[in-house]
Amino acid sequence: MSETQHHHPLVARNVKFQWESTPQPWLPGDSFTSHFINVLHLLLPEGELWFCRLYNQALPEIEDETLHSDVKGFIRQEAIHSRSHQVVLDRYFSDNGIVTEPYTRRVRWLFTDLLGENPFGITTEKQWVKRAWLTFRLGLIAAIEHFTCVIGRWILECRGLDEAGADPVMMDLLRWHGAEEVEHRTVAHDLFEQRGGGYLYRVMLMLLVGPMLLLLWFLGTRFFLRQDPAATQNLKFIREWRRAARQDRLPTMAFLWLSVWRYLRPGYHPRDEAETGQALDYLQRSPAAVAAAAR
Numbered sequence: 046m047s048e049t050q051h052h053h054p055l056v057a058r059n060v061k062f063q064w065e066s067t068p069q070p071w072l073p074g075d076s077f078t079s080h081f082i083n084v085l086h087l088l089l090p091e092g093e094l095w096f097c098r099l100y101n102q103a104l105p106e107i108e109d110e111t112l113h114s115d116v117k118g119f120i121r122q123e124a125i126h127s128r129s130h131q132v133v134l135d136r137y138f139s140d141n142g143i144v145t146e147p148y149t150r151r152v153r154w155l156f157t158d159l160l161g162e163n164p165f166g167i168t169t170e171k172q173w174v175k176r177a178w179l180t181f182r183l184g185l186i187a188a189i190e191h192f193t194c195v196i197g198r199w200i201l202e203c204r205g206l207d208e209a210g211a212d213p214v215m216m217d218l219l220r221w222h223g224a225e226e227v228e229h230r231t232v233a234h235d236l237f238e239q240r241g242g243g244y245l246y247r248v249m250l251m252l253l254v255g256p257m258l259l260l261l262w263f264l265g266t267r268f269f270l271r272q273d274p275a276a277t278q279n280l281k282f283i284r285e286w287r288r289a290a291r292q293d294r295l296p297t298m299a300f301l302w303l304s305v306w307r308y309l310r311p312g313y314h315p316r317d318e319a320e321t322g323q324a325l326d327y328l329q330r331s332p333a334a335v336a337a338a339a340r
């Protein structure tokens with residue numbers, strides 16, 4: 046079921062961000078936290094385009110009108126998310142002399158080859174195989190969207206980054222994106238269930254997605270820190286993460302584990318993970334969203 050009682054139509058906000066004044070690191074004196082969050086910019090341009098490709102494939106088979114319009118809104122929002130993070134790669138990192146291509150090339154391989162239509166060049170004409178492969182990948186997206194929702198809510202509520210002097214443009218990008226993730230949090234789960242994704246299937250896919258994301262985050266953070274002369278040379282990933290979480294600059298590991306625990310419960314539904322009103326409240330005052338609405 047979608048959020049049928051108070052169905053909220055999903056609109057895409059055509060935001061633009063200016064990166065000329067954003068310093069590197071964008072969180073003063075904290076390269077670790079800046080780069081930990083910067084991993085989003087490495088993964089999301091390709092990752093969210095992959096969401097859009099798969100959702101466009103699934104769209105013609107959706108009979109429920111509400112879910113059909115939610116999926117269309119989801120595609121429009123994710124397309125702008127992807128583009129906005131791509132601009133960070135093209136402008137902000139290149140202006141600051143940070144190379145991203147060695148990592149993004151692998152991310153592209155992950156989303157276009159390994160998780161594309163013909164992984165390892167395997168082709169089939171069997172419709173049931175194509176359908177099952179699409180449902181499997183839509184289940185991966187549902188698990189990923191659980192994290193985008195809980196982290197979206199976290200960034201809306203986090204105060205530590207502002208108190209530490211985080212760049213306001215980066216914070217607006219993160220909070221606008223986080224708010225839209227909260228806004229469309231039910232879509233991926235509802236679509237997966239509508240295609241027959243059941244409880245055990247959901248659990249299995251989370252057990253794949255959780256460790257995979259953790260690995261990608263560790264590798265991405267290390268990739269950035271190795272290029273940053275201001276960063277400490279010895280990356281102590283867990284120790285630094287704990288320190289940043291204590292300062293309310295990153296979510297704690299316990300926060301993420303607990304959210305996974307909720308996802309693994311039979312009665313889980315993403316509507317219970319956040320409040321749409323909280324997201325809309327931010328979107329009404331987000332500088333980028335306000336400017337987009339005025340254009």
Ligand SMILES: [Fe+2]
Pocket residue numbers: 093122123126127193222226
């Ligand atoms: Fe997104």
Ligand SMILES: [Fe+2]
Pocket residue numbers: 123190193225226229
């Ligand atoms: Fe999303």
